[in-house]
Amino acid sequence: MQAGQVLSGQAIVGEELALRPVDIVIEGDRITAIEENPRAPPVWICPAFFNAHTHLGDTIAMDCGSTGDLVSLVTPPDGLKHRLLAAATKKDLTAGMRASVTGMIRSGTLGCADFREGGREGVLALRDAVAGLTFRPVIFGRGGGEDLADGLGVSSTRDVPGVEEMIRHARNAGKKIAFHAGERDRGDIDAALSFEPDLLIHMTHATKRQLRACAEQEIPIVVCPRSNWVLGVTSSARHPPVRTMIELGCTLLLGTDNVMFIPPDMFSEMAFLSTIYHLDPRVILRSAVAGSELTRTPFFIRKGARAAFFTFDPAQSALVCSRDPVASLVKRAQTGMRGNNVFNLKTQ
Known part of the structure; x- marks a missing residue:
């Protein structure tokens, strides 16, 4: 990812996996900020x-x-x-x-x-x-x-x-x-x-x-x-x-x-x-x-962590009807569904 990039969506944040509308700021391969954004698009952001x-x-x-x-x-x-x-x-x-x-x-x-x-x-x-x-x-x-x-x-x-x-x-x-x-x-x-x-x-x-x-x-x-x-x-x-x-x-x-x-x-x-x-x-x-x-560098989405997550666009499938994105990712999501983009971490 490019330095200073901002990714907006419904992110599954922290070890508690709380779903929050946010902007995630990435510099290099690190998450430098997670900011609330009530207008974030309905794209799911999941830890890798x-x-x-x-x-x-x-x-x-x-x-x-x-x-x-x-x-x-x-x-x-x-x-x-x-x-x-x-x-x-x-x-x-x-x-x-x-x-x-x-x-x-x-x-x-x-x-x-x-x-x-x-x-x-x-x-x-x-x-x-x-x-x-x-x-x-x-x-x-x-x-x-x-x-x-x-x-x-x-x-x-x-x-x-x-x-x-x-x-x-x-x-x-x-x-x-x-x-x-x-x-x-x-x-x-x-x-x-x-x-x-x-x-x-x-x-x-x-x-x-x-x-x-x-x-x-x-x-x-x-x-x-x-x-x-x-x-x-x-x-x-x-x-x-x-x-x-x-x-x-x-x-x-x-x-x-x-x-x-x-x-x-x-x-x-x-x-x-x-x-x-x-x-x-x-x-x-x-x-x-x-x-x-x-x-030693966990994939959970939090400030200071490496940017290791993927996005999932529910509008590309029936998952647009989901009332619980976490449950739907666990039970219904499939590899190869459209709108699934992986943001890769750098190997150390």
């Missing part, structure tokens, strides 16, 4: 999404073996995805990830937390994939890739031998630690909690005691509901226990998981979460933005 859990490398395996189960498809080291990744060229892997990232940007997602397979080469491939794009990945490396990445991404504690040494090494290097836990059952959650991680993924079958520990230790939880249903680890609104997470004060984040069988589309993920789990739309939207805290 942050997809808090992806496996972007799986783009090259899209819809291959989509009828399998968790173990046969994605469990290391011999799951189908791992065999396909091992056989892929770096050129194809990088091109696939770039294609997914480009689609994410078009749909208002300007960052993600990616579990990056392939060691150091895998991390470098993702960095090549986002080169020149205004998109901020937070990379959790594996197989040695954590040395170059922002953190260490651990599969279930029962899938990874020598996890204690890996975590000790990552901690000494000042890296973040993220675990898959509780995806198919609750048996690996206590072990993950014992390492005091910075992020837990799934927690599909977590107990109230385990969730209370997450709340007390302030460990964010990323739920990936579509993935859980596709992989058959849940068929009930009781799993993942998102309502209990919220009631206990857990920090709830939203991710899409493996591109192999779930497109990294946050509009679809929010709509699914709303349909199955019947949450307050603002809780859902907040979970789709709040993962940006991992970048």
Whole structure:
């Protein structure tokens, strides 16, 4: 955006996601002022999404073996995805990830937390994939890739031998630690909690005691509901226990998981979460933005923040009839609707 630009509309402002008619003043890539404007046009301005859990490398395996189960498809080291990744060229892997990232940007997602397979080469491939794009990945490396990445991404504690040494090494290097836990059952959650991680993924079958520990230790939880249903680890609104997470004060984040069988589309993920789990739309939207805290420069629209948001013109669709723009963005908006313009942040 150009220095001194003013954008007017109905903005979803702050972490409270309050809808306000405003002028947003941007200088460089920063919001320098948010001023009330009762005459602001009926264009919606929404903070950009942050997809808090992806496996972007799986783009090259899209819809291959989509009828399998968790173990046969994605469990290391011999799951189908791992065999396909091992056989892929770096050129194809990088091109696939770039294609997914480009689609994410078009749909208002300007960052993600990616579990990056392939060691150091895998991390470098993702960095090549986002080169020149205004998109901020937070990379959790594996197989040695954590040395170059922002953190260490651990599969279930029962899938990874020598996890204690890996975590000790990552901690000494000042890296973040993220675990898959509780995806198919609750048996690996206590072990993950014992390492005091910075992020837990799934927690599909977590107990109230385990969730209370997450709340007390302030460990964010990323739920990936579509993935859980596709992989058959849940068929009930009781799993993942998102309502209990919220009631206990857990920090709830939203991710899409493996591109192999779930497109990294946050509009679809929010709509699914709303349909199955019947949450307050603002809780859902907040979970789709709040993962940006991992970048240390969150995407919420507030003075001093980076300009990372998109505009949506409801007059270009039936959404012109909406009585609640936040609810409509969560439940009804779709990638590719006319009037959707993304304002990109600069990658640091």
